[in-house]
Amino acid sequence: AFQAVVNNRPDLFSKEQKEWYEQILRLMALTHDLGHAPFSHGSEAVFPNNLSHEDFTEEIIMKTEIGDFIHEIGQEFVEKYDEEYNITPELICSIYRGRNISNPDFIFLKKFLDSELDCDKMDYLLRDSYYCGVNYGRYDLERLVSMLTVYKEDNNNLYLAIKKGGLCAFEEFVLARYFMFIQVYFHRTRRFLDKMLVEFLRQNLSDGKYPDEVGEYLTWNDNTVWRLIRDAQDKDEYANRLMNRRIMKCVYESPTHSEHIDQNIFNYIKNVLGEKIGKDNFIYDSADKLAHKIPLKHTIDSEQDIPEQAIPIILDHTKTPGTISTESGVIKNMTEPINIWRIYAKEEMAVRAKNLVNDIFNKMSS
CATH class of the missing domain: 1.20.1250.30 (Growth Hormone; Chain: A;)
Structure with missing residues:
Protein backbone atom coordinates (compact mmCIF):
# COMPACT_ATOMS: atom_id res chain seq x y z
CA ALA A 1 0.00 0.00 0.00
CA PHE A 2 2.80 2.42 0.86
CA GLN A 3 4.54 1.52 -2.38
CA ALA A 4 1.32 2.31 -4.27
CA VAL A 5 1.24 5.75 -2.66
CA VAL A 6 4.88 6.33 -3.57
CA ASN A 7 4.18 5.23 -7.14
CA ASN A 8 1.32 7.69 -7.37
CA ARG A 9 3.37 10.49 -5.76
CA PRO A 10 7.07 9.81 -6.54
CA ASP A 11 7.93 13.41 -5.58
CA LEU A 12 6.82 12.94 -2.00
CA PHE A 13 9.82 11.40 -0.22
CA SER A 14 13.56 11.18 -0.70
CA LYS A 15 15.15 7.77 -1.25
CA GLU A 16 16.30 7.71 2.36
CA GLN A 17 12.87 8.66 3.70
CA LYS A 18 11.15 6.08 1.55
CA GLU A 19 13.39 3.26 2.79
CA TRP A 20 13.10 4.45 6.39
CA TYR A 21 9.31 4.75 6.31
CA GLU A 22 8.97 1.36 4.64
CA GLN A 23 10.96 -0.26 7.45
CA ILE A 24 8.94 1.54 10.13
CA LEU A 25 5.69 0.37 8.53
CA ARG A 26 7.05 -3.16 8.20
CA LEU A 27 7.89 -3.29 11.90
CA MET A 28 4.53 -1.79 12.86
CA ALA A 29 2.71 -4.34 10.70
CA LEU A 30 4.65 -7.24 12.22
CA THR A 31 4.16 -6.16 15.84
CA HIS A 32 0.83 -4.34 16.08
CA ASP A 33 -1.20 -7.46 17.00
CA LEU A 34 1.28 -9.08 19.39
CA GLY A 35 -0.80 -8.17 22.42
CA HIS A 36 -3.97 -9.96 21.38
CA ALA A 37 -5.35 -12.40 23.92
CA PRO A 38 -6.16 -16.05 23.19
CA PHE A 39 -8.95 -16.16 20.61
CA SER A 40 -8.25 -12.49 19.87
CA HIS A 41 -11.17 -10.14 20.58
CA GLY A 42 -13.27 -13.01 21.88
CA SER A 43 -11.68 -12.93 25.33
CA GLU A 44 -10.86 -9.24 25.73
CA ALA A 45 -13.59 -8.98 28.37
CA VAL A 46 -11.18 -10.58 30.86
CA PHE A 47 -8.31 -8.14 30.38
CA PRO A 48 -7.05 -6.86 33.76
CA ASN A 49 -7.19 -3.29 35.03
CA ASN A 50 -8.91 -1.86 31.93
CA LEU A 51 -5.87 -2.74 29.83
CA SER A 52 -6.24 -3.28 26.08
CA HIS A 53 -4.41 -5.45 23.57
CA GLU A 54 -2.61 -2.26 22.46
CA ASP A 55 -1.27 -1.87 26.01
CA PHE A 56 0.02 -5.43 25.99
CA THR A 57 1.50 -4.96 22.52
CA GLU A 58 3.51 -2.01 23.79
CA GLU A 59 4.66 -3.98 26.84
CA ILE A 60 5.78 -6.89 24.64
CA ILE A 61 7.73 -4.60 22.32
CA MET A 62 9.39 -2.73 25.17
CA LYS A 63 10.12 -5.62 27.55
CA THR A 64 11.04 -8.60 25.37
CA GLU A 65 13.76 -9.44 22.87
CA ILE A 66 11.61 -7.91 20.14
CA GLY A 67 12.73 -4.50 21.35
CA ASP A 68 16.36 -5.60 20.98
CA PHE A 69 15.76 -6.65 17.37
CA ILE A 70 14.20 -3.26 16.61
CA HIS A 71 17.23 -1.51 18.12
CA GLU A 72 19.52 -3.56 15.86
CA ILE A 73 17.54 -2.59 12.78
CA GLY A 74 17.61 1.04 13.87
CA GLN A 75 21.38 0.98 14.22
CA GLU A 76 21.69 -0.33 10.67
CA PHE A 77 19.87 2.77 9.46
CA VAL A 78 22.04 5.03 11.62
CA GLU A 79 25.19 3.51 10.14
CA LYS A 80 23.82 3.67 6.61
CA TYR A 81 22.41 7.19 6.75
CA ASP A 82 22.38 9.30 9.91
CA GLU A 83 21.21 9.39 13.53
CA GLU A 84 17.92 11.00 12.47
CA TYR A 85 17.02 7.73 10.71
CA ASN A 86 17.23 5.68 13.89
CA ILE A 87 14.37 3.28 14.67
CA THR A 88 13.65 2.44 18.30
CA PRO A 89 10.95 0.47 20.12
CA GLU A 90 9.79 3.77 21.60
CA LEU A 91 9.35 5.22 18.11
CA ILE A 92 7.31 2.24 16.88
CA CYS A 93 5.04 2.39 19.92
CA SER A 94 4.59 6.16 19.81
CA ILE A 95 3.53 6.10 16.16
CA TYR A 96 1.13 3.21 16.62
CA ARG A 97 -0.40 4.72 19.77
CA GLY A 98 -0.49 8.22 18.27
CA ARG A 99 1.45 9.60 21.21
CA ASN A 100 4.14 12.31 21.38
CA ILE A 101 4.52 12.40 17.61
CA SER A 102 6.92 15.15 16.58
CA ASN A 103 7.14 14.36 12.86
CA PRO A 104 3.81 14.99 11.03
CA ASP A 105 4.75 12.27 8.53
CA PHE A 106 4.40 9.71 11.33
CA ILE A 107 0.71 10.57 11.67
CA PHE A 108 0.41 9.78 7.97
CA LEU A 109 2.20 6.45 8.46
CA LYS A 110 -0.14 5.54 11.31
CA LYS A 111 -3.08 5.66 8.89
CA PHE A 112 -1.75 2.59 7.08
CA LEU A 113 -2.32 0.54 10.25
CA ASP A 114 -5.10 2.44 12.00
CA SER A 115 -7.80 4.14 9.95
CA GLU A 116 -10.94 3.27 8.04
CA LEU A 117 -8.68 2.55 5.05
CA ASP A 118 -5.93 0.63 6.81
CA CYS A 119 -4.09 -2.46 5.66
CA ASP A 120 -5.10 -4.41 8.75
CA LYS A 121 -8.75 -4.30 7.68
CA MET A 122 -7.81 -5.04 4.07
CA ASP A 123 -6.02 -8.16 5.29
CA TYR A 124 -8.45 -9.58 7.84
CA LEU A 125 -11.57 -9.13 5.70
CA LEU A 126 -10.20 -11.26 2.88
CA ARG A 127 -8.58 -13.77 5.23
CA ASP A 128 -11.65 -14.21 7.43
CA SER A 129 -13.91 -14.40 4.40
CA TYR A 130 -11.76 -17.17 2.93
CA TYR A 131 -11.45 -19.25 6.09
CA CYS A 132 -15.13 -18.85 7.00
CA GLY A 133 -16.12 -19.93 3.50
CA VAL A 134 -18.21 -16.83 2.78
CA ASN A 135 -18.05 -14.09 0.18
CA TYR A 136 -19.22 -11.18 2.34
CA GLY A 137 -15.70 -9.86 2.99
CA ARG A 138 -14.47 -9.86 -0.59
CA TYR A 139 -13.62 -6.65 -2.44
CA ASP A 140 -11.27 -5.51 -5.21
CA LEU A 141 -8.01 -5.27 -3.25
CA GLU A 142 -5.82 -4.63 -6.28
CA ARG A 143 -7.95 -1.72 -7.46
CA LEU A 144 -8.27 -0.23 -3.98
CA VAL A 145 -4.53 -0.32 -3.29
CA SER A 146 -3.63 1.07 -6.71
CA MET A 147 -5.88 4.08 -6.07
CA LEU A 148 -4.24 5.04 -2.76
CA THR A 149 -2.50 8.39 -2.82
CA VAL A 150 -1.72 11.41 -0.65
CA TYR A 151 -3.36 14.74 -0.03
CA LYS A 152 -0.80 17.34 1.02
CA GLU A 153 -2.03 20.47 2.76
CA ASP A 154 -0.45 23.89 2.48
CA ASN A 155 1.17 23.32 5.88
CA ASN A 156 2.74 20.12 4.46
CA ASN A 157 0.64 17.74 6.58
CA LEU A 158 0.02 14.49 4.71
CA TYR A 159 -3.26 12.59 4.56
CA LEU A 160 -3.79 9.08 3.25
CA ALA A 161 -6.28 9.64 0.43
CA ILE A 162 -7.93 7.87 -2.44
CA LYS A 163 -8.33 8.89 -6.05
CA LYS A 164 -11.83 9.51 -7.34
CA GLY A 165 -11.37 6.50 -9.65
CA GLY A 166 -11.02 4.25 -6.60
CA LEU A 167 -14.21 5.40 -4.90
CA CYS A 168 -16.26 2.36 -5.98
CA ALA A 169 -13.55 0.02 -4.70
CA PHE A 170 -13.54 1.96 -1.42
CA GLU A 171 -17.33 1.70 -1.13
CA GLU A 172 -17.10 -2.03 -1.82
CA PHE A 173 -14.47 -2.32 0.93
CA VAL A 174 -16.64 -0.47 3.47
CA LEU A 175 -19.68 -2.58 2.57
CA ALA A 176 -17.61 -5.78 2.82
CA ARG A 177 -16.65 -4.89 6.38
CA TYR A 178 -20.24 -4.00 7.24
CA PHE A 179 -21.56 -7.32 5.92
CA MET A 180 -18.82 -9.29 7.69
CA PHE A 181 -19.85 -7.75 10.99
CA ILE A 182 -23.54 -8.49 10.69
CA GLN A 183 -23.14 -11.91 9.02
CA VAL A 184 -19.97 -13.31 10.63
CA TYR A 185 -18.48 -11.37 13.56
CA PHE A 186 -21.92 -10.71 15.10
CA HIS A 187 -23.42 -14.05 14.04
CA ARG A 188 -25.64 -15.49 16.76
CA THR A 189 -23.59 -18.70 17.13
CA ARG A 190 -20.25 -16.92 17.28
CA LEU A 290 -20.71 1.82 14.23
CA ALA A 291 -21.34 0.86 10.60
CA HIS A 292 -18.18 2.86 9.87
CA LYS A 293 -16.17 5.67 11.49
CA ILE A 294 -15.62 7.72 8.37
CA PRO A 295 -16.21 11.46 8.76
CA LEU A 296 -18.49 12.75 6.02
CA LYS A 297 -16.37 15.88 5.68
CA HIS A 298 -12.61 16.34 5.64
CA THR A 299 -11.83 19.19 8.01
CA ILE A 300 -8.92 21.35 6.86
CA ASP A 301 -7.85 23.22 9.96
CA SER A 302 -4.26 23.59 11.12
CA GLU A 303 -5.45 24.72 14.56
CA GLN A 304 -6.93 21.33 15.44
CA ASP A 305 -5.65 17.78 15.63
CA ILE A 306 -5.73 15.86 12.38
CA PRO A 307 -9.09 14.03 12.24
CA GLU A 308 -8.53 10.40 13.17
CA GLN A 309 -10.27 8.89 10.17
CA ALA A 310 -10.37 11.65 7.56
CA ILE A 311 -10.09 10.26 4.03
CA PRO A 312 -9.88 12.90 1.27
CA ILE A 313 -11.12 12.03 -2.21
CA ILE A 314 -8.67 13.39 -4.80
CA LEU A 315 -10.54 14.88 -7.77
CA ASP A 316 -9.26 15.51 -11.28
CA HIS A 317 -10.49 19.07 -11.75
CA THR A 318 -9.62 20.80 -8.47
CA LYS A 319 -6.85 20.93 -5.87
CA THR A 320 -9.41 20.85 -3.06
CA PRO A 321 -10.21 17.26 -2.07
CA GLY A 322 -13.71 15.92 -2.26
CA THR A 323 -15.56 14.55 0.75
CA ILE A 324 -17.51 11.42 1.48
CA SER A 325 -20.69 13.50 1.75
CA THR A 326 -20.30 14.86 -1.78
CA GLU A 327 -18.74 11.86 -3.52
CA SER A 328 -20.29 8.75 -1.93
CA GLY A 329 -24.00 8.47 -1.41
CA VAL A 330 -23.52 4.85 -0.33
CA ILE A 331 -21.29 5.63 2.65
CA LYS A 332 -23.05 8.91 3.40
CA ASN A 333 -26.28 7.02 4.03
CA MET A 334 -24.67 4.37 6.24
CA THR A 335 -25.18 6.36 9.42
CA GLU A 336 -27.15 3.97 11.63
CA PRO A 337 -25.02 2.05 14.14
CA ILE A 338 -25.30 -1.72 14.39
Whole structure:
Protein backbone atom coordinates (compact mmCIF):
# COMPACT_ATOMS: atom_id res chain seq x y z
CA ALA A 1 0.00 0.00 0.00
CA PHE A 2 2.80 2.42 0.86
CA GLN A 3 4.54 1.52 -2.38
CA ALA A 4 1.32 2.31 -4.27
CA VAL A 5 1.24 5.75 -2.66
CA VAL A 6 4.88 6.33 -3.57
CA ASN A 7 4.18 5.23 -7.14
CA ASN A 8 1.32 7.69 -7.37
CA ARG A 9 3.37 10.49 -5.76
CA PRO A 10 7.07 9.81 -6.54
CA ASP A 11 7.93 13.41 -5.58
CA LEU A 12 6.82 12.94 -2.00
CA PHE A 13 9.82 11.40 -0.22
CA SER A 14 13.56 11.18 -0.70
CA LYS A 15 15.15 7.77 -1.25
CA GLU A 16 16.30 7.71 2.36
CA GLN A 17 12.87 8.66 3.70
CA LYS A 18 11.15 6.08 1.55
CA GLU A 19 13.39 3.26 2.79
CA TRP A 20 13.10 4.45 6.39
CA TYR A 21 9.31 4.75 6.31
CA GLU A 22 8.97 1.36 4.64
CA GLN A 23 10.96 -0.26 7.45
CA ILE A 24 8.94 1.54 10.13
CA LEU A 25 5.69 0.37 8.53
CA ARG A 26 7.05 -3.16 8.20
CA LEU A 27 7.89 -3.29 11.90
CA MET A 28 4.53 -1.79 12.86
CA ALA A 29 2.71 -4.34 10.70
CA LEU A 30 4.65 -7.24 12.22
CA THR A 31 4.16 -6.16 15.84
CA HIS A 32 0.83 -4.34 16.08
CA ASP A 33 -1.20 -7.46 17.00
CA LEU A 34 1.28 -9.08 19.39
CA GLY A 35 -0.80 -8.17 22.42
CA HIS A 36 -3.97 -9.96 21.38
CA ALA A 37 -5.35 -12.40 23.92
CA PRO A 38 -6.16 -16.05 23.19
CA PHE A 39 -8.95 -16.16 20.61
CA SER A 40 -8.25 -12.49 19.87
CA HIS A 41 -11.17 -10.14 20.58
CA GLY A 42 -13.27 -13.01 21.88
CA SER A 43 -11.68 -12.93 25.33
CA GLU A 44 -10.86 -9.24 25.73
CA ALA A 45 -13.59 -8.98 28.37
CA VAL A 46 -11.18 -10.58 30.86
CA PHE A 47 -8.31 -8.14 30.38
CA PRO A 48 -7.05 -6.86 33.76
CA ASN A 49 -7.19 -3.29 35.03
CA ASN A 50 -8.91 -1.86 31.93
CA LEU A 51 -5.87 -2.74 29.83
CA SER A 52 -6.24 -3.28 26.08
CA HIS A 53 -4.41 -5.45 23.57
CA GLU A 54 -2.61 -2.26 22.46
CA ASP A 55 -1.27 -1.87 26.01
CA PHE A 56 0.02 -5.43 25.99
CA THR A 57 1.50 -4.96 22.52
CA GLU A 58 3.51 -2.01 23.79
CA GLU A 59 4.66 -3.98 26.84
CA ILE A 60 5.78 -6.89 24.64
CA ILE A 61 7.73 -4.60 22.32
CA MET A 62 9.39 -2.73 25.17
CA LYS A 63 10.12 -5.62 27.55
CA THR A 64 11.04 -8.60 25.37
CA GLU A 65 13.76 -9.44 22.87
CA ILE A 66 11.61 -7.91 20.14
CA GLY A 67 12.73 -4.50 21.35
CA ASP A 68 16.36 -5.60 20.98
CA PHE A 69 15.76 -6.65 17.37
CA ILE A 70 14.20 -3.26 16.61
CA HIS A 71 17.23 -1.51 18.12
CA GLU A 72 19.52 -3.56 15.86
CA ILE A 73 17.54 -2.59 12.78
CA GLY A 74 17.61 1.04 13.87
CA GLN A 75 21.38 0.98 14.22
CA GLU A 76 21.69 -0.33 10.67
CA PHE A 77 19.87 2.77 9.46
CA VAL A 78 22.04 5.03 11.62
CA GLU A 79 25.19 3.51 10.14
CA LYS A 80 23.82 3.67 6.61
CA TYR A 81 22.41 7.19 6.75
CA ASP A 82 22.38 9.30 9.91
CA GLU A 83 21.21 9.39 13.53
CA GLU A 84 17.92 11.00 12.47
CA TYR A 85 17.02 7.73 10.71
CA ASN A 86 17.23 5.68 13.89
CA ILE A 87 14.37 3.28 14.67
CA THR A 88 13.65 2.44 18.30
CA PRO A 89 10.95 0.47 20.12
CA GLU A 90 9.79 3.77 21.60
CA LEU A 91 9.35 5.22 18.11
CA ILE A 92 7.31 2.24 16.88
CA CYS A 93 5.04 2.39 19.92
CA SER A 94 4.59 6.16 19.81
CA ILE A 95 3.53 6.10 16.16
CA TYR A 96 1.13 3.21 16.62
CA ARG A 97 -0.40 4.72 19.77
CA GLY A 98 -0.49 8.22 18.27
CA ARG A 99 1.45 9.60 21.21
CA ASN A 100 4.14 12.31 21.38
CA ILE A 101 4.52 12.40 17.61
CA SER A 102 6.92 15.15 16.58
CA ASN A 103 7.14 14.36 12.86
CA PRO A 104 3.81 14.99 11.03
CA ASP A 105 4.75 12.27 8.53
CA PHE A 106 4.40 9.71 11.33
CA ILE A 107 0.71 10.57 11.67
CA PHE A 108 0.41 9.78 7.97
CA LEU A 109 2.20 6.45 8.46
CA LYS A 110 -0.14 5.54 11.31
CA LYS A 111 -3.08 5.66 8.89
CA PHE A 112 -1.75 2.59 7.08
CA LEU A 113 -2.32 0.54 10.25
CA ASP A 114 -5.10 2.44 12.00
CA SER A 115 -7.80 4.14 9.95
CA GLU A 116 -10.94 3.27 8.04
CA LEU A 117 -8.68 2.55 5.05
CA ASP A 118 -5.93 0.63 6.81
CA CYS A 119 -4.09 -2.46 5.66
CA ASP A 120 -5.10 -4.41 8.75
CA LYS A 121 -8.75 -4.30 7.68
CA MET A 122 -7.81 -5.04 4.07
CA ASP A 123 -6.02 -8.16 5.29
CA TYR A 124 -8.45 -9.58 7.84
CA LEU A 125 -11.57 -9.13 5.70
CA LEU A 126 -10.20 -11.26 2.88
CA ARG A 127 -8.58 -13.77 5.23
CA ASP A 128 -11.65 -14.21 7.43
CA SER A 129 -13.91 -14.40 4.40
CA TYR A 130 -11.76 -17.17 2.93
CA TYR A 131 -11.45 -19.25 6.09
CA CYS A 132 -15.13 -18.85 7.00
CA GLY A 133 -16.12 -19.93 3.50
CA VAL A 134 -18.21 -16.83 2.78
CA ASN A 135 -18.05 -14.09 0.18
CA TYR A 136 -19.22 -11.18 2.34
CA GLY A 137 -15.70 -9.86 2.99
CA ARG A 138 -14.47 -9.86 -0.59
CA TYR A 139 -13.62 -6.65 -2.44
CA ASP A 140 -11.27 -5.51 -5.21
CA LEU A 141 -8.01 -5.27 -3.25
CA GLU A 142 -5.82 -4.63 -6.28
CA ARG A 143 -7.95 -1.72 -7.46
CA LEU A 144 -8.27 -0.23 -3.98
CA VAL A 145 -4.53 -0.32 -3.29
CA SER A 146 -3.63 1.07 -6.71
CA MET A 147 -5.88 4.08 -6.07
CA LEU A 148 -4.24 5.04 -2.76
CA THR A 149 -2.50 8.39 -2.82
CA VAL A 150 -1.72 11.41 -0.65
CA TYR A 151 -3.36 14.74 -0.03
CA LYS A 152 -0.80 17.34 1.02
CA GLU A 153 -2.03 20.47 2.76
CA ASP A 154 -0.45 23.89 2.48
CA ASN A 155 1.17 23.32 5.88
CA ASN A 156 2.74 20.12 4.46
CA ASN A 157 0.64 17.74 6.58
CA LEU A 158 0.02 14.49 4.71
CA TYR A 159 -3.26 12.59 4.56
CA LEU A 160 -3.79 9.08 3.25
CA ALA A 161 -6.28 9.64 0.43
CA ILE A 162 -7.93 7.87 -2.44
CA LYS A 163 -8.33 8.89 -6.05
CA LYS A 164 -11.83 9.51 -7.34
CA GLY A 165 -11.37 6.50 -9.65
CA GLY A 166 -11.02 4.25 -6.60
CA LEU A 167 -14.21 5.40 -4.90
CA CYS A 168 -16.26 2.36 -5.98
CA ALA A 169 -13.55 0.02 -4.70
CA PHE A 170 -13.54 1.96 -1.42
CA GLU A 171 -17.33 1.70 -1.13
CA GLU A 172 -17.10 -2.03 -1.82
CA PHE A 173 -14.47 -2.32 0.93
CA VAL A 174 -16.64 -0.47 3.47
CA LEU A 175 -19.68 -2.58 2.57
CA ALA A 176 -17.61 -5.78 2.82
CA ARG A 177 -16.65 -4.89 6.38
CA TYR A 178 -20.24 -4.00 7.24
CA PHE A 179 -21.56 -7.32 5.92
CA MET A 180 -18.82 -9.29 7.69
CA PHE A 181 -19.85 -7.75 10.99
CA ILE A 182 -23.54 -8.49 10.69
CA GLN A 183 -23.14 -11.91 9.02
CA VAL A 184 -19.97 -13.31 10.63
CA TYR A 185 -18.48 -11.37 13.56
CA PHE A 186 -21.92 -10.71 15.10
CA HIS A 187 -23.42 -14.05 14.04
CA ARG A 188 -25.64 -15.49 16.76
CA THR A 189 -23.59 -18.70 17.13
CA ARG A 190 -20.25 -16.92 17.28
CA ARG A 191 -21.57 -14.41 19.85
CA PHE A 192 -22.92 -17.22 22.04
CA LEU A 193 -19.64 -19.15 21.97
CA ASP A 194 -17.74 -15.95 22.81
CA LYS A 195 -19.90 -15.57 25.90
CA MET A 196 -19.25 -19.19 26.90
CA LEU A 197 -15.51 -18.60 26.50
CA VAL A 198 -15.55 -15.45 28.62
CA GLU A 199 -17.60 -17.06 31.41
CA PHE A 200 -15.30 -20.09 31.43
CA LEU A 201 -12.21 -17.88 31.69
CA ARG A 202 -13.74 -15.82 34.50
CA GLN A 203 -14.15 -19.01 36.50
CA ASN A 204 -10.69 -20.38 35.75
CA LEU A 205 -8.40 -17.34 35.78
CA SER A 206 -6.99 -15.88 38.97
CA ASP A 207 -9.36 -13.05 39.98
CA GLY A 208 -11.26 -13.80 36.77
CA LYS A 209 -8.74 -11.86 34.69
CA TYR A 210 -5.62 -12.45 32.62
CA PRO A 211 -2.38 -11.58 34.48
CA ASP A 212 -1.20 -8.01 33.95
CA GLU A 213 2.51 -8.87 34.00
CA VAL A 214 3.63 -9.33 30.41
CA GLY A 215 5.71 -12.47 31.02
CA GLU A 216 2.79 -14.26 32.67
CA TYR A 217 0.36 -12.93 30.08
CA LEU A 218 2.43 -14.44 27.27
CA THR A 219 2.03 -17.92 28.78
CA TRP A 220 -1.64 -17.75 27.77
CA ASN A 221 -2.40 -18.74 24.20
CA ASP A 222 -5.10 -20.62 22.27
CA ASN A 223 -3.60 -24.01 23.15
CA THR A 224 -3.39 -23.14 26.86
CA VAL A 225 -7.07 -22.24 26.96
CA TRP A 226 -8.14 -25.23 24.85
CA ARG A 227 -6.30 -27.56 27.22
CA LEU A 228 -8.16 -26.07 30.19
CA ILE A 229 -11.48 -26.36 28.37
CA ARG A 230 -10.83 -29.97 27.36
CA ASP A 231 -9.81 -30.97 30.89
CA ALA A 232 -12.87 -29.28 32.41
CA GLN A 233 -15.55 -30.41 29.96
CA ASP A 234 -16.96 -33.16 32.20
CA LYS A 235 -17.50 -30.88 35.18
CA ASP A 236 -17.94 -27.39 33.75
CA GLU A 237 -21.06 -26.37 31.80
CA TYR A 238 -19.28 -23.66 29.79
CA ALA A 239 -16.41 -25.97 28.84
CA ASN A 240 -18.85 -28.71 27.86
CA ARG A 241 -20.79 -26.39 25.58
CA LEU A 242 -17.60 -25.17 23.93
CA MET A 243 -16.12 -28.63 23.39
CA ASN A 244 -19.34 -30.21 22.14
CA ARG A 245 -20.77 -27.15 20.38
CA ARG A 246 -23.93 -27.23 22.46
CA ILE A 247 -25.49 -23.96 21.41
CA MET A 248 -28.41 -22.50 23.33
CA LYS A 249 -31.32 -21.53 21.10
CA CYS A 250 -31.75 -17.89 20.10
CA VAL A 251 -35.42 -17.18 20.86
CA TYR A 252 -35.30 -13.44 20.20
CA GLU A 253 -33.16 -11.25 17.97
CA SER A 254 -33.72 -7.54 17.46
CA PRO A 255 -33.37 -5.75 14.11
CA THR A 256 -29.79 -5.12 12.98
CA HIS A 257 -30.07 -1.37 13.52
CA SER A 258 -32.10 -1.34 16.70
CA GLU A 259 -33.36 1.89 18.17
CA HIS A 260 -34.49 2.90 21.65
CA ILE A 261 -37.95 1.39 21.14
CA ASP A 262 -36.34 -1.94 20.19
CA GLN A 263 -34.33 -1.88 23.41
CA ASN A 264 -37.55 -1.34 25.36
CA ILE A 265 -39.08 -4.36 23.61
CA PHE A 266 -35.97 -6.41 24.39
CA ASN A 267 -36.13 -5.47 28.07
CA TYR A 268 -39.85 -6.27 28.22
CA ILE A 269 -39.35 -9.71 26.62
CA LYS A 270 -36.40 -10.35 28.91
CA ASN A 271 -38.51 -9.58 31.99
CA VAL A 272 -41.48 -11.68 30.84
CA LEU A 273 -39.30 -14.70 30.09
CA GLY A 274 -37.49 -14.32 33.40
CA GLU A 275 -40.75 -14.19 35.36
CA LYS A 276 -42.48 -17.09 33.59
CA ILE A 277 -39.58 -19.47 32.97
CA GLY A 278 -36.75 -18.29 35.23
CA LYS A 279 -33.77 -16.04 34.56
CA ASP A 280 -31.29 -18.89 34.96
CA ASN A 281 -32.57 -20.44 31.75
CA PHE A 282 -31.45 -17.52 29.59
CA ILE A 283 -28.37 -15.69 28.39
CA TYR A 284 -28.54 -12.16 27.01
CA ASP A 285 -26.27 -10.54 24.47
CA SER A 286 -25.81 -7.08 23.02
CA ALA A 287 -23.66 -6.58 19.92
CA ASP A 288 -23.04 -3.01 18.87
CA LYS A 289 -20.69 -1.16 16.54
CA LEU A 290 -20.71 1.82 14.23
CA ALA A 291 -21.34 0.86 10.60
CA HIS A 292 -18.18 2.86 9.87
CA LYS A 293 -16.17 5.67 11.49
CA ILE A 294 -15.62 7.72 8.37
CA PRO A 295 -16.21 11.46 8.76
CA LEU A 296 -18.49 12.75 6.02
CA LYS A 297 -16.37 15.88 5.68
CA HIS A 298 -12.61 16.34 5.64
CA THR A 299 -11.83 19.19 8.01
CA ILE A 300 -8.92 21.35 6.86
CA ASP A 301 -7.85 23.22 9.96
CA SER A 302 -4.26 23.59 11.12
CA GLU A 303 -5.45 24.72 14.56
CA GLN A 304 -6.93 21.33 15.44
CA ASP A 305 -5.65 17.78 15.63
CA ILE A 306 -5.73 15.86 12.38
CA PRO A 307 -9.09 14.03 12.24
CA GLU A 308 -8.53 10.40 13.17
CA GLN A 309 -10.27 8.89 10.17
CA ALA A 310 -10.37 11.65 7.56
CA ILE A 311 -10.09 10.26 4.03
CA PRO A 312 -9.88 12.90 1.27
CA ILE A 313 -11.12 12.03 -2.21
CA ILE A 314 -8.67 13.39 -4.80
CA LEU A 315 -10.54 14.88 -7.77
CA ASP A 316 -9.26 15.51 -11.28
CA HIS A 317 -10.49 19.07 -11.75
CA THR A 318 -9.62 20.80 -8.47
CA LYS A 319 -6.85 20.93 -5.87
CA THR A 320 -9.41 20.85 -3.06
CA PRO A 321 -10.21 17.26 -2.07
CA GLY A 322 -13.71 15.92 -2.26
CA THR A 323 -15.56 14.55 0.75
CA ILE A 324 -17.51 11.42 1.48
CA SER A 325 -20.69 13.50 1.75
CA THR A 326 -20.30 14.86 -1.78
CA GLU A 327 -18.74 11.86 -3.52
CA SER A 328 -20.29 8.75 -1.93
CA GLY A 329 -24.00 8.47 -1.41
CA VAL A 330 -23.52 4.85 -0.33
CA ILE A 331 -21.29 5.63 2.65
CA LYS A 332 -23.05 8.91 3.40
CA ASN A 333 -26.28 7.02 4.03
CA MET A 334 -24.67 4.37 6.24
CA THR A 335 -25.18 6.36 9.42
CA GLU A 336 -27.15 3.97 11.63
CA PRO A 337 -25.02 2.05 14.14
CA ILE A 338 -25.30 -1.72 14.39
CA ASN A 339 -27.21 -2.71 17.53
CA ILE A 340 -28.34 -6.32 17.88
CA TRP A 341 -29.89 -7.66 21.10
CA ARG A 342 -30.41 -11.38 21.52
CA ILE A 343 -31.91 -13.76 24.05
CA TYR A 344 -30.70 -17.37 24.19
CA ALA A 345 -32.68 -20.11 25.96
CA LYS A 346 -31.54 -23.47 27.27
CA GLU A 347 -32.48 -26.20 24.82
CA GLU A 348 -35.22 -27.73 26.97
CA MET A 349 -36.87 -24.32 27.44
CA ALA A 350 -36.47 -23.04 23.88
CA VAL A 351 -39.87 -24.02 22.47
CA ARG A 352 -41.77 -22.58 25.43
CA ALA A 353 -39.69 -19.40 25.35
CA LYS A 354 -40.14 -18.98 21.60
CA ASN A 355 -43.92 -19.38 21.97
CA LEU A 356 -43.97 -16.70 24.67
CA VAL A 357 -42.00 -14.33 22.42
CA ASN A 358 -44.43 -14.99 19.57
CA ASP A 359 -47.38 -14.31 21.89
CA ILE A 360 -45.85 -10.99 22.93
CA PHE A 361 -45.46 -9.84 19.32
CA ASN A 362 -48.93 -11.06 18.36
CA LYS A 363 -50.43 -8.99 21.18
CA MET A 364 -48.35 -5.96 20.17
CA SER A 365 -49.56 -6.14 16.57
CA SER A 366 -53.24 -6.75 17.36
